[in-house]
Every structure is written in structure tokens, then in C-alpha cells.
Amino acid sequence: MTLSTGLIFGIIFILMFIVVMATISEGLVKIAAKHQGENPENYGVLPNDMPSMLKRGEGSPDYISQEDHFVDLKKGFDINLLGEASLEHGIEYVHSSTYALKPKDFMGMMPIPKVVVAEGETLKAGDVLFFDKKRPEIKYAAPVSGEMLKIQRGEKRSVNEVVILADKELEYRAYDLPDLDTVSREDLVAFLLDSGAWPFIRQRPFDIVAEHEKMPKAIFVTTFDTAPLAPSFNLTVQGKEAEFQKGLDVLAKLTEGALHLGLDGRGASSPAKAFVNATGVQKHWFNGAHPAGNVGVHIHHVDPLNSGETVWHLDVHGVLVLGTLFAKGIFDTERIVALTGNEMPNPRYVRAHQGVCLERFVTDVKFQEQLTTTDQEGKPVTINRKAVRLVSGDPLTGKEIEPNGYLGFFDDQVMTIEEGDYYELFGWLIPRAGHPTQNRTFPGAFAPSSIYKADTQQNGEERAFVVSGEYESVLPMDIYPQYLLRAIQANDFEKMEGLGILELGEEDVALCEYVCTSKHPVQKTLRQGLDMLREQG
Template sequence: MSQDIRIKKGLDIKLKGEAEKVTEDAISSNVYTLKPEDFHSIIPKLSLKVGEKLKAGQSVFYSKANQDIKFPSPVSGELVDVIRGEKRKILAFKIQADNEQQFVDFGIKDPKAMKAEEVKSHLLEAGCWPFIKQRPYDVIANPTKTPKAIFVSAYASAPLAADYDYVLEGKEKELQAAVTALSKLTEGEVHVSVGKSSSSQFAGLNNITLHKVSGPHPSGNVSTQIAKIDPINKGEVVWTVTPQDLVIIGELLLTGKFNAERVIALAGSSVKAPKYYKTKIGASIDSIVKGKLNEVSKRIISGNVLTGKAKDLKGNLGYYDNIVTVIPEGDDYEMFGWNKPVFKKISTTRALTFSWLFPNKKYDLNTNTNGEHRAFVVTGSYEEVFPLDIYPMQILKSCMYQDLDEMEKLGMYEVAPEDFALTEFICVSKQPHQEIIRKGLDLMLKEIG
């Protein structure tokens, strides 16, 4: 039996360039890249030397704080380079892929027969533990703690997001194996949220509590769902996993192989024919977008337009990303843009803007911020798009002046940077909300733990 979650506050940003539900194989990437920056708060330690051969699933590096947390290679091949920055900080690992892939055999497992410690040890050994993240702090889960619940959001509400119902077609066995295994790791429930009108693969699975979500973005954000289902209090921990990472965990259990394959959406108004592509974690951006983009100035983003990271053709697909978005670069200047009616942009206000008259219209937006960074202006607009029972302006300011007590009282344990993507989008002050929250969470993790 499902439980409904209805979100009223938020904002749907409808953009042109939604991916057609057709899947093709992307060009095989020659080099795959793993970046420690994708795993927040992790200090990497090398598991092997440059020039050594490795199989898919073999550890490339591990966490300095906990050597049991390993980060595997998505392909078999050779570790050809370790890129370092200032003070020899490791920035990236480059792996040259073999033509014929070989996998480490971790053994086939029956999740029903496994005990909690067996599941945990198996996921740690095979390198699947980084797929499990924890709240508070939005970092890789601490394997020594037991969460009060595990949350999976199978409803994507972000602009141009990949359709989970489509990309998970035929993956019921893998999903069932994964949720059965994860259910052993918590004394509470495995909560899965799907769209209210979706025909999700999760609907017929066991060992889960199903929730149907409706409402504007950020209704698909896992923080929004946690707040409605089982809010986090001080001293409590919950874990989160994305649906496509569940597939990798399930395939590991059923086949004994770490298969880093992803079905990603290549979307955006600067893409000639937006559609879905099969690729692997860490693949080069060039292998995904080559020959598929319009000949205009454009911004390539690994992730969605609100939370993703800008990439060039030499960049790589982010470890947790299942979409590459390409939109026009906002490098033009609009004369008197602040003093004339606006028809081609989205706005939450009705002052010389008309997007509220056309709620279903799709827009071709660029990256122009339409203004410069300035001091916070109190407008009350953040609360209109922020569904959590938290004061967004106050919590942002408490992060800026680093008042830990105030951050705790205002609900910092419940949030992640992505929850402030919409407030950042509509911010008239052009403040970097997600960066402010990330720094605040880092401070709390350091000082409070």
C-alpha cells in the first residue's frame, strides 16, 4: 500500500530539449576518469601504482579515514596517470580502457540469506559503498553507523531530468536484489518515492514502503521526501541511494560483477537530437556529445542545469550523474534588460514578467545570471519555492557567519546543497546558495561530526 506525498511549494522550470525515449550506445571512451571531488570529504589513498593493470571493479583508491571504503575502476585497463594539484593533492585518476573488458569476480550472492554484516562487507569489498550517502552532511555513509531508515527517490523533478521509469525498464530483478540487501542494514524501512502517475518498476517489489509524490520541483529531491516521511533529528542518521546505483548493487549481487554501466540522458536546447545513451561512469564527455551538438556557443553540464558541474569536451561524466545537459552560453549583454517587459524568461514575480500566464510553456534559457553578485535582499521569494519547514534566508546567513548553534536550531541536519538550487535560481542577489550550504555542512562535520 502506497502513501501519498503532495508538495505545494516549488517551481517547475520547463526547458526545451527534453530527451526522446530512445536509447543508443555512446561511443566507447578510451580513457575513464575518477575524481575525488565527486566524493565529498574523502581524502584518497592510492591502491596501486601508475602503469599497473587492473580489472573492472578493482580498487583504484580508498579513503584515508576508512580504508574499507574503496573506489573501483569502472573498466579494465591500465592506470595511466594520476593528476595532482597544489601540495600534491590528487585531482583525478586516468584509466586507459582495454578493448576486451575483464571483471573481478566477487561471487554470486543470495541477498535473502545474507546477514547485515555480510551485506556490508560485500558492498565495501566490491566498491559499491560510495553509492550509499548519508544525511546529515550529504556525504558517503559511515559503515559503522546504523541508519534509522533508507530512502530512494525514483521520481526526478529537476529540469530535463532522466525519466527513471524509462531507464529502469527490465531491471526489476536487480532492484529487488538491491533493496532486499539494503533492508538488512536498517532497523527501519526502505522508503521508495515514485511519481504519482508513474508506472514504476518499484511498484511490485518487496521489502520497501512505497510513496507516491506529486507537486513541483523539488518534490523529487530526497530531502523533501525525508522531511515528509521521517524527518531527521539531532543524533539520527538516514541513508540515501539513487535508483541507477541500486541497479549496479543488484547486478553485483546477482552476477558477482561490478558493472558501471549507466543509461544517461543527453538533453538541452543545444543538442541536435536529445535522447538516451548507454555509457559508463567516468566516460569522457567527448564520447557522449561528439557530433551531437549545435554549432553555437554552449555550456556542457554534467548533471542537471541547477546542480550540475560545467565541463569541457576533455571532461568526464560525474560519478553520480545520469544526465548531460547542454544549453546556450549566456555570454551576451542585454541592453536595458532590467527595464523592459520579459517574455522569454521564467520569473516568480509578476513585475514586467509574463511566464505566470503560460505555465506549460517551454523556454530556451542560457547561463546568463542577469545581474551581478550583491548583498542579500529580503524579498520573501525563497519561501515560495522552498517546501521544507525551514527558514532558508536565516539558515544561509547562519552558515555565512558560522554560528553552529543557530545552524543546528534552524534545521541544518535535514538539508543538502541541492535543496537550495531553486532559491539560488530565483535569487535577486545572485548569491551562491549551494556553495554556502556546502561550506556550512563541512564546518558542522568538522566541528560536530
């Protein structure tokens, strides 16, 4: 070994030792602060704002005036992943032979909804497919025209998918549109329920399709998404400015309260003119790391939800469906979809209708690979290994689907991610590059703009660790998620409500699950709590 090589290894060892000792010291300082009754977040060996100190060129966006409501969020965490969608090859329209609507995409729906069309029956886009037996007024409509192909059933005859064999040229259901200037709220609600557009309106509490019998105190529309590899809504609204404004006009008729518009105040790029120039809304700018784009965060900081109150919310796609319905008289569910992930050969944007079959998107992805190993007798054996996972939605809240599966109702992102079926000995102990870190365990904490290759490795199983303040550090809301989870597990409904469960949806606590040392299924636990509370009435 030469002197130069030994010197290099010595420097690396010293740096690793410093990082390990600093991390241990940081934990001890926070523990001591907590024992003294102080806030642990105010103490540490390393600066709490280290990532922001290392960012360059940041400042207040010049397109935000001093009079605008600006919310600067300090908590959160951005996960920068490889495989961001590119506009290099433009945005092509992708049409599949089959489309599907999945009842399981709608939280709170009965597992066996009433399907009102028979196999072989002809459909137009906007025709009713099924309704929930608990709430029969809300109709769920076909996203495209064609022929009713089949009902894909699951356990206990539950309906997994209602599949449509699509026409090459779409035909749309004809509507008797009400006059938006003169229609009453009751008649407008009745029209939206029958049209199939109502399921795009969701509500807090419970994060379910909105209950039409209730008057919301406010309606929120979020115009940006901060989840990893999320698409830009600026592309979605491009060329549809009039439809977006028309959708806002429709929503304004549905509430006696305010219509709030959440805008991207991070300064990376100016929001689309359709958002900035929108009328009849109260505009709010949000700056910060993920989950700054979540509607739950917007509600919490603008008009918090109290017991007995209801707030409705939509994304840009939902607003455009409403606007197009009233502007053109058609039920149009076309959207911009981002094909992302480090295993996607050509990450890009496409245009597609809701419920599109994803097989056309992933023809070049190698989901299986062959491995050669030996059996007990030492003979060579070839086995197939699942190499890539396909996700409908973002990597934090999306659902795993098969390559011939269908896009989720509310999803505008498809991600491919490498299967993490490997083990690392003492991976938690050795500081190494290539891993995002929220608690400054790895060197990546000192390079917040680094981009990482993701896989599905959880780096451990569920374990009995309780790290105080871990969830709170990534949730920019005045909520104590750790105590809330305990209340849910104890079925303590009064504490659940008092600790803020009514404002939350799964997406709001997805980062809590990501950073959880205990590997606790936080999103699943929250949904259990919401469902229990809803059943109690």
C-alpha cells in the same frame, strides 16, 4: 505608420503597463501584509495559484490507491527548457577509450586520496583504485577494465582524476558473494565496503558517502527526478526489474528501520512496474513541482531527521549496482545517460558506463565560434569566443567540464547550454517573453507550460537585496533558508542545527539560488555550513 500598426503598439504598451503595475502592487501588498504580522504568501494582486489554474487536464493519478501515502507539495518551481532527450533513435551504447573516477565527486573526501594502483597496471571492473585516508575501509572501484593510464593532479598535488585506458571487452572482478539470506549485517557491510559498491550509498546529514559505523534509522530510495531535463528512471530500470528488487533486498539488511521508496505521483506517466511492484518497502507518492523528486524532500515529509540521527539514501543507479552485484556477481556501473540542452544537435539517451569520457557525446557541438571585430587602430581582428558550456549533471546542480572531460560519479545527465556573455539594459524592468519567472515578473508566468531556451546569463551580479519569503516559496520544507544562511555566515552552529541544516543537501536549495534576487551562492554557502558542522563533530 498605419492605424492598425499604431493600435497594435498601443495594446502592447497597455499590457506592459498593466503587468508592471500589477507586479509593483503585488510587492506593496505583500510588504503591507508583513507589517501587519500576516503571512505575505496569503496576499497579492494576482492569484497565488495562477499557474495551476491555467494547467489543463490535471487530476489525481488513477494508479494511486486511497490507502497509499500521498504527499501533495504546494511549493516549488518547474523550469521547462528546450533540449529534452528523445527516444526517437533508440538508446545506443557508447564506449570511450578512457574512463575516469574523480575524488572531488565525493563530498568530504581528502584532496589527496591513497591511490593503490600504479600506472600501467592491469585492472578489472571492480578492482580498487583508491581510498580516503580518513576512511580507509571505503574502497572506490574501477568502473571498467583496462590499464591504469595516469593520475591527473591539480593544485597542491590534489587528485583530480584517476584515468583508465579501457578494454574493448570488459572483464569483471570475481567476488566471493555472501548468502543474502544468512549473512549478518556486519559481514554484509564489510563485503560492500571491499567490493567498491559502498560509495553509492549516501547519508544525511552532510550528504556524504555513508558512514558505515552508524546504523541508519531508515534508508530512502528515490525513483524519479524533477530537475530540468532530467532523464526518466523508468528507462534505467527497464529489463532490470529483478536486479532492482535484489538491490532493495540488500538494503533491507542494512537497517533496523524502514526502507522507503519515493514514487512519482505527478500523473504524467505511470512509474515502472519495478517500482510499483517492489516488495519489502514502504511506498510514498509525491506530487508537485521541482524539487518534489529530491530525496531531502522525501526524508522531510516521511521521516524527518533529528539531531544525532542518520538516514541513508540511494538513487536507482545505486540500487541496480547493488542488485547486479548479488544477482550476477559483477560490478556493473552501466547507466542510461540523457544528452540534453538546446545546443545539443540531437538530444537523446545513451547507455554508458560510469566515468565515461564525454568527447564521444559532443562531437557535433560547436563549443567555439569566431568573431570578427576591430582593434584600437580600426583593423579587423578575428577572435575565438566560447559559445557553448558543457555541464555534467542538471543545469541547477551540475558542474562545468571540458568537452574531453568525464561523467560525474552520480550524474546521469549531460547538458549543453549557450554562454550568456551579453548584457541587457534594464532587463529587470521590461516585461518580455522568453524568460521563465517564478515571481510573475514576466508574461511567462501566465503560460506555465512554456518551454524556454536557456543560457548561462545570470541577469546581474551579487547585490545587497533581501527579499523575504523568496527562498521559502520554492522549498517545500518547514525550513527557513534565509535565516539558515545567516547562521552559516555567522558560524552559529547551534542555530544552524536548529534551523534544519542536517536535512539539506545542495540540490535541495538549488532553486533558492536560482530565484535569488541577490544572486547569492546559496549552494556553496550551504556546503560550507555542512563542512564546518561536520568538522565540529
